[in-house]
Amino acid sequence: MHDLIAITALGGSEPQVDTVGGITCREVPGVALASVAARMGQETKASKALAKLIGAPAPGIGQYAGDTVTAFWAGPDQWMIEAPFDTHEELADQVKSALGGTASVTEQTDGWTRFDLNGDQIPAVLELLSMLDLRNIDAGSVARCSIHHIGCFVLCRSDEAFSIYGPRSSAGSLHHAIVTAMRSAL
């Protein structure tokens, strides 16, 4: 019997937390993810099924929606679905059975790592990290951008709470970029 110990994307047994000034950067490992791409000609059916799954209309361009299971816009007729890992470990299966033949669903859970930023002045950090037009980003917005050449999703949950998704294999580099920008800006 294997005796394996779960570690986070940064390699710790506990999620890493860094606080600089008034901002906390928190590693968030407990997320299940799946991507959804509507099939050609099935776009309307797919977005209806998605709306039923998340309990809210399928999010439009640059938006996210939902409560426990949320969806955010990733591209035309494409979304990423996120949910708590503890209750939705088999998220991709659940999404696939909800959307059936209207969309292609891909398991993404271990492909990504998430860092949550909480505090005031988050835009001061993000403007050092990315080229996003932060004046056009408010609660409910999501945007894909490059952070230190790493393709990331930035979700704005409120003025004082942002989530950043980046590829898990670059978690160390992304974390370094975020914490360096926090130290510079704050």
Added chain:
Amino acid sequence: MIINHPLLGPRDASEFTYLGDASLINRPDWQAEDAAEAFYEYGYLRDNPAGEHQELWYHEAGDRSWLVVTRDTTTHEISKVELARDVARARGRSK
């Protein structure tokens, strides 16, 4: 240079990568009689206009969509930006 993405609004050109002439959308029919000649032309022959040019750009550091950008090669003025899939479907592809 700013590219006015049809879905996401104005974005800096550094977020995009350039592929080439938008005529690459017009992939020849491989079953046609003259397929060899058509693929030779498709692969190797390009117009090189001084002026308005339709080209394929990829929003790599954004939503990963392919765009058809109409750009004046002498001034870099961009007159039109469309989703490549809309252009391709309008030309009768992906049906």
